[in-house]
Amino acid sequence: MKFTKIALLLSSTALLPNLASAGTLEQVLEKGIVSCGVSTGIPGFSSADSKGVWEGLDVDFCRSVAAAVLGSADKVKYIPLTAKERFTALQSGEVDLLSRTTTWTATRDTSLGLNFAGVNYYDGQGFLVNKKLGITSAKELNGATFCIQAGTTTELNLTDYFKSTGMEYKAVTYDTSGQTIDGFKKGRCDAVTSDASQLYGLRLKMDDPNSVMVLPEIISKEPLGPAVRQGDDAWFNIVRWTLFASLEAEELGVTSSNVDAMLKSKNPSVMRLLGTTGTAGENLGLKANWAYTIVKEVGNYAESFDKHVGKDSPLGISRGFNKLWNQGGLMYPMPIR
Incomplete structure (x- = not known):
């Protein structure tokens, strides 16, 4: 009986997801850098400038994790991944974290060995068309040819939409967003469909951005949100609470410019966030000032949003659903207490 129980125990533990991934925090501390999977180039979210410097909303999240864990937002190794490559790279341990405009779905959450740490951008799929088509609604796209990126939720959503509306379409697939927009620019399709936020970024890559429109x-x-491997709760907690800390800082009015002055705050919530009281850092296996370093080096969520995709960026996207919960949006940080 004992041997039977042992055998059953061994066989059941073999089914647990990615036990080998346990200890990501220790591995990151040892190598002194966070390996972060990003896109191959999506303006506003993750793209490299002319000097090879990575920037964007998703890049800022990578930097925030590095700031929390290693005390410096610069200790990040960016690994560009196509939509097809991203999950394998995370599963195999090539990256410690995936921060790459990735949609949180049931299949990805349950069958790929991934854990989504939260949502850093609420989005929805839209359509980009050339104004020369003379259409103003997606309902006029019957028979159109679409340029789409392979390995994304875009393909299934497009199929579902056209099936539900009784329309027909043709698809031309590409591996990267850059190839997708190039196909559109070369006239190989009538429209591009992707997350609306990406479409605003892709629009900027056109020779004449004013020649196209988002329906x-x-x-x-x-x-959309960051993901880590299953089976490593300590690392998952750090990534999740990094997101919450950025949102909590915005809610409390703590910014990169006033965070030093806020260290003297007597507001209990601010004190817990910045580590002048409480045990949040200790509970995460981090230093007491983990969230202070995030805000000091990267900024709060609003600062990052406005800089890369919002009012201070070329994209100029409205906060919309991405406003805080107390401003009519869906962003709701869990309390740090």
Whole structure:
């Protein structure tokens, strides 16, 4: 009986997801850098400038994790990944974290050995068309040819939408967003469909951005967020609370410019956030000032949003659903207490 129980125990533990990934925090501390999977180039989210410096909303999240864990937002190794490559890279341990405009879905959350740490951008799928087509609605796209990126939720959403509306379409698939927009620019398709936020970025890559338009219809829910491997709760907790800390800082009015002055705050919530009281850092296996370093070096969520995709960026996207919960949006940080 004892041997039978042992055998059953061994066989059951073999089914647990990615036990080998346990200890990511220790590995990151040892190598002194966070390996972060990003896109091959999506303006506003993750792209390299002319000097090879990575920037964007997703890049800022990578930097925030590095700031929390290693005390410096610069200790990040960016690994560009196509949509097809991203999950394998995370599963295999090539990257410690995936921060790459990735939609949180049931299949990805349950069958790929991934854990989504939260949502850092609420999005939805839309359509980009050339104004020369003379259309103003997705309902006029019957028979159109679409340029789409392979390995994304975009393909299934497009199929569902056209099936539900009784329309037909043709698809031309590409591996990267850059190839997708190039196909559109070369006239190989009538329209591009992707997350609406990406379409605004892709629009900027056109020779004449004013020659194209994003149609008003949004056909899906695309909650985008960072993901880690299953089986490593300590690392998952750090990544999740890094997101919450950025949002909590915005809610409390703590910014990169006033965070030093806020160290003297007597507001209990601010004190817990910045580590002048409480045990949040200790509970995460980090220093007491982990969240202070995030805000000091990267900024709060609003600062990052406005700089890369919002009012201070070329994209100029409205906060919309990405406003805080107390401002009519969906962003709701869990309390640090």
